Amino acid sequence: MSNYPLSYKLSWLPRFLKPSLAGDVQGFAPMAGTMMDRAPRRTVRLAFVGDISAVANRRAPDCDPAIKTLLGASDLVIGNCESPVVDKPSAVLGTRLGTHHAMSEGFLGDALAAVGIARERLVLSLANNHVLDQGVAGFDETVAALARLGIRTIGLADKGPVQPVEVGPLTVGFAAFTLWRNAGEDLFAGRVSMTGDIARRRGDGFDLLCAVPHWDWEFRHFPRVETRTLARRLAGQGVGLIAGHHAHVVQPVERIGDTIVAYGLGDFLGTALVRQPWPGRIGGILVADISADAETRGSVVSYRMHPFVRLRAGDHERLAPVEGLEGRMRDKVERRLSAVFP
Incomplete structure (x- = not known):
């Protein structure tokens, strides 16, 4: 069955109710940064969003125009498809309880239109525990x-560990994999990538190599030592950009040489219970500009984490930038973000 240790299982509900700020807080980077002294003439913009699900939404979300504009201006949006896309769930009871995820094709299409993501500019990872x-x-x-x-x-395992995607003049290699699974290894093997062994080789044809791992433990704002060790290994293998999922809360950014690591982007559309505590409603959109100039082709020029909050609006969610919040909620969110990002 699943590969979660017992201590992890026992801590799930307490951490869901009260996401943890414990852990090593040293060595992380600011929420935004510039990687190159001189801006290139031409760049490509990548936007990474978090987990996407219909668990907390009966219909498409409402989206603040600022978020919609941010996503619509990106050359490619990359996210994690946290729910199977099916017309009729087979795990009926689990789906009703929220332990088994599912969303319809119609919901996904409506949700993408609502947040301004064009389908032809979207890449979704299926390497996750709920697939x-x-x-x-x-x-x-x-x-x-x-x-x-x-x-x-x-x-997907049958496509190999790294899959090329053309983004304007660049060829970006995406390596998505999951360390966690909710079913037996025999079901995942041959279907879902579960390896982070993606060493870059000379002449592989990629201008930039990106990793999209489903890693770390849920509802912890700071990554575990093992996760940071894996990030360093990926950076050593030639990965220039890493955007992680699974924690369901925002996690910090780290710079490892010329590699940018966003450990956790939280949820883009709610994947947990409808009445989720507020720290789990904070998400992040990582925007990275990549050089398309011949001299610096494929190098990360700059990055910025754009935090937002998912607010309840009846039977669906409303995506709002932090600066659009008011009163006590804005104060709480800003304090939490200042604790996560130096």
Whole structure:
């Protein structure tokens, strides 16, 4: 079955109710930074969003125009498809309780339109612990549904550890993998990538190598030592940009040489229970500009984390930038962000 240790399972509910700020807080980078002394003439913009699910939404979210503009201006948006895309869930009880995820093709299409993400500019990772929540048939249906929608996917085992995506004049290699699974290894093997062994080789044809790992422990704002060690290994293998998922809360950014690591982007659309405590409603959009000039081709020029909050609005969520909040909620969110980002 799943590969979670017992201590992890026992801590899930307490950490869900009260996300933790414990851990090593040293060595992290600011929320935004510049990596090059001189700006290139031409750049490509990548935007990474967090986990996407319909668990907390019966219909498409409302989205603040600022967030919609930010995503619409990006050359490519990369996210994690946290729920199988099926017309009719097979795990009926688990889906009702929220332990098994599912969303319809119609919901996903409406949600993308609501937040300003064009399908042809979207890449979704299927390398996560929930991808087989509706069984093998649900996994196959998900792959087919995303293909019908014209959405490119990464993290599938049969496509190899790194998948190329053309972004303007650049070829970006995406390596998506999960360290966690909610079902047996026999079901994941051959379907979902579960390895972080993605060493870059000379002549591989990628201008930039990005990792999209489903790692770390949930509801902890600071990554574990093991996660940071893996990040250093990936950077040593030639990965220039890492955007992680699974924690369901925002986590810090680290600079390892010329590599930028965003350990956790939180949820983009709610993946947990509808009445989720407020720290878990903070998400982040990592925007990175990549050089397309011949001399610095594929180098990260600059990055910025754009935090936002998912607010309840009846049967769905409303995505709002932090500066659009008021009163006590804004104070709480800003204090939490200042604790996570130096």
